[in-house]
Amino acid sequence: NAGVTQTPKFQVLKTGQSMTLQCAQDMNHNSMYWYRQDPGMGLRLIYYSASEGTTDKGEVPNGYNVSRLNKREFSLRLESAAPSQTSVYFCASLRGRTEAFFGQGTRLTVV
Amino acid sequence: GQQLNQSPQSMFIQEGEDVSMNCTSSSIFNTWLWYKQDPGEGPVLLIALYKAGELTSNGRLTAQFGITRKDSFLNISASIPSDVGIYFCAGPPGGANSKLTFGKGITLSVRP
Numbered sequence: 015n016a017g018v019t020q021t022p023k024f025q026v027l028k029t030g031q032s033m034t035l036q037c038a039q040d041m042n043h044n045s046m047y048w049y050r051q052d053p054g055m056g057l058r059l060i061y062y063s064a065s066e067g068t069t070d071k072g073e074v075p076n077g078y079n080v081s082r083l084n085k086r087e088f089s090l091r092l093e094s095a096a097p098s099q100t101s102v103y104f105c106a107s108l109r110g111r112t113e114a115f116f117g118q119g120t121r122l123t124v125v
Numbered sequence: 126g127q128q129l130n131q132s133p134q135s136m137f138i139q140e141g142e143d144v145s146m147n148c149t150s151s152s153i154f155n156t157w158l159w160y161k162q163d164p165g166e167g168p169v170l171l172i173a174l175y176k177a178g179e180l181t182s183n184g185r186l187t188a189q190f191g192i193t194r195k196d197s198f199l200n201i202s203a204s205i206p207s208d209v210g211i212y213f214c215a216g217p218p219g220g221a222n223s224k225l226t227f228g229k230g231i232t233l234s235v236r237p
Contacts, residue, residue: 018167047225054134056213056229057168072224104167106225111217112156114225116167 016040018107020117027095027124035090035120037105043115045108046088047072048080050101051119057104063088095124128152129214129228137234142204146231148214149196155217157190157197162211162230171212172199204235 021036039046044065049057059072061080069080077099079091092099100123106114130149138144148157156175160168172183174190174197181188187200197216201208211230217223 049227054229057227059224059226062224106167108225112158112173112225113170114158114160114168114215116169118165118167 018105018115018117020103020105020120022120023118024121025123027092027122029096029124031095032091032093033095034092035103035105035122036087037089037117038087039105039107039115040086041107041109041115042085043107043109044085045111046082047106047108047114048078048088048090049104049106050074051104052101060090060103092122095122097124100124128218128226129216131212131214131228131231133231134229135232135234137236138204139236140204140206143200143202144204144233145201146199146212146214147196148198148228150216150218151195152218153194154197155194157188158215159186159188159197159199160213160215160227162213164210168211168213201233204233206235206237209233209235 018039047062048060058074063069063082066085081089103120105117159171162168172188177194178192179190185202189198211232213227213230215227
């Protein structure tokens with residue numbers, strides 16, 4: 015079972031470059047989330063999608079956009095990367111409102 | 126901002142020891158969750174608690190949903206080296222549109 019698949023696993027960007035982080039789940043879940051993880055800060059919610067066709071801002075949405083392409087896929091886009099966006103990004107798919115299944119993460123460095 | 130409080134940020138124990146962690150909130154939570162993150166991986170759900178006062182075990186792990194609904198506890202008994210990782214509490218605060226929120230996590234180190 016693949017579960018939640020994130021690509022790429024690692025990425026280095028220059029300040030100002032753009033990129034899209036991809037996430038796909040094969041568990042037929044309605045809700046999908048994007049978090050970022052920084053040392054000592056835990057997991058902070060960037061954006062979430064409660065169902066196909068809907069997206070909402072989380073705690074730290076500035077500098078990001080998302081697209082819920084279909085039920086399986088939820089992508090996160092950085093239009094103009096900044097060093098403050100250096101982080102580990104996790105996509106999660108939720109069973110119900112609580113049980114989150116995470117991908118392996120994307121380690122992004124912006125120089 | 127973060128609504129779930131976990132402290133200390135790091136804990137160091139000897140193999141074989143028991144360890145207890147707690148998580149508190151100023152808001153009422155209807156569900157409490159405990160996740161573990163191994164180095165280089167995404168978090169994985171350990172235990173879910175759905176009722177105030179509920180006590181649930183998963184092997185050497187035991188978790189409790191506080192009766193005030195504002196706290197939860199996780200106990201690990203007879204620790205082993207593979208217990209190393211970051212332990213997060215999480216839950217959706219009360220309310221129709223509440224989102225899954227995580228604490229900052231506690232990094233556990235186990236000395237052989």
